[in-house]
Amino acid sequence: MAIVMIVSGAHVLMRLVAFIADQQILSVRNRNPDSSDLSALSTGAHRAAVLGATRWGINFIVIAVATTSVFLRLNLPSSALVFLGSVAGAGLGFGAQQMVGDIIAGLYIISERQFGVGDIVRLGPFGIVGWAEGRVEEVTLRVTKIRTFDGDLISVANGQLRQNVNMSRDWSRVLVMVPLPRESDIEKEIIRIDRVCAEMARDPKFSNMLIEIPSVQGVDSLGDADVEVRVAGRSLPVQQWKVERELRRRIAAELRSTYASIKVSGEVTA
Template sequence: MMASTKYEGILCHLPILAPRYAEAQMISLIAAERATGAWNWLRDEGLLIVAITSGAFFFTRAIGLVSNFQAERLKRQRAAADPLGHNAVGAYQGALLGAARWGINFTIATVAFVWTLLLLNLPAAAVVPLVSIVGAGLGFGAQQIVGDVLAGIFIISERQFGVGDVVRVGPLVPVGWIEGRVEEVTLRVTKIRTFDGDLVTMANGGLRQTVNLSRDWARVLINIPVSREADLDAAIEMLNRIGHDISHDPEWAPLILEQPVVSGVEDIGAETIELRFAGRTLPAQQWKVAREIRHRIAIEGAP
């Protein structure tokens, strides 16, 4: 009798408990299905996304290492073949190497990004705003980047300058002209080490005017003041003798293409007469030769 009463109580509550039990079972099945789907996605697409990003990082790092190794090898070859550093072909190869590295890395990053977006299977409602935001950003920012890349292509294709060249670029706001040696050229930026040791990075689109001081030959120009009471002919003779001596010096002759001579009177002041002392040297060697000439003039005694 007691057992019958117990089951009767359960049967009375069954209409209430059955829907709740069925609902709980349905929720459990949906959760299990979603967990299985998430696990399958992580196992397939998730692992593939990790592999894509890891592969892109690995390849960009490998390209950087290979590029740096090749750049050092080119630098050593250029130094061995041309100790004076006026090999335009070596400079062009260095610039081409930097541009190729930048272009390959950009391509790898773009492919990895697009591939990842495709694997995420984003709904159209989420993709459209994302594309709109990216498009707006590209509209404002990519214009400058595209201009920099096009300028870099022209710099490299026209061989305006290359790695190792001594250049003067500008005018830049607010520093004016910058002069130094090119350390790296990519499609987007150029890096120049100034003679003070500063490394300046500039977008190629901002290089409006460039002066390459490492091509063909350079001119050494020195203006030398001479007292109005001094013998002008004797001063000119002494300076021409110094130009002859340095041009025939075994240490300095390889740097000089044309013997420095006094070209004439450059200026007449109240107390001094300025003589122009000029000659031709190898590219980027004019400052070194000019310092040696001033040193010899100081030893001889100022005219």
């Protein structure tokens, strides 16, 4: 009866810890991505990472204490306990080194605030697979889980994370490349593009996403038939794609009256 109570109590405690941690982590995942409080976003991501690591650590302790209590309740002879300990030690020895490395790496990730739940990251490289990119869904002491833009959930041991790129820390770069015919009046077209950028910055739907108003930085390259100008600015984390799409649409609409067709490309860096 005592053993049943120990096992049941451990199970209930682990479920309770998981429920509380999951509720707190869910609140971070559902945070408002349009929020301009960058400090709050970073703190929330770090808090969720700490919660995930704490949940993992508490569960490990509960299992260890419950297992020890069960063995003591069985009143096994000391020789049997020594034998079981030896077998368990031999079995764990093979994976202990890797697990310790994963846990130490997890401690560094969390203490240094490299990334947290809700951040957009690029992890790797992983051999022939290359880099994994997506939104962080869970960070524990041993493993990090990210959801790719295709919807796949990837779990990576922290010890394998040789490099990571946080694309949603503080701000993100908005970069749009606009090709113009070489025979066009470049200075005039630059003024038109800058006017489009200024109008977008005054739009209430996008003004709160911008940290630095996009503007033409100058001529980036010369081709056989066109001249490519660079439009760059800064946005809130994770909002760069939305800003870029709207900026490309507005520039294309502005220049359509002059040119029959125009291709506007974009690139995002963080």
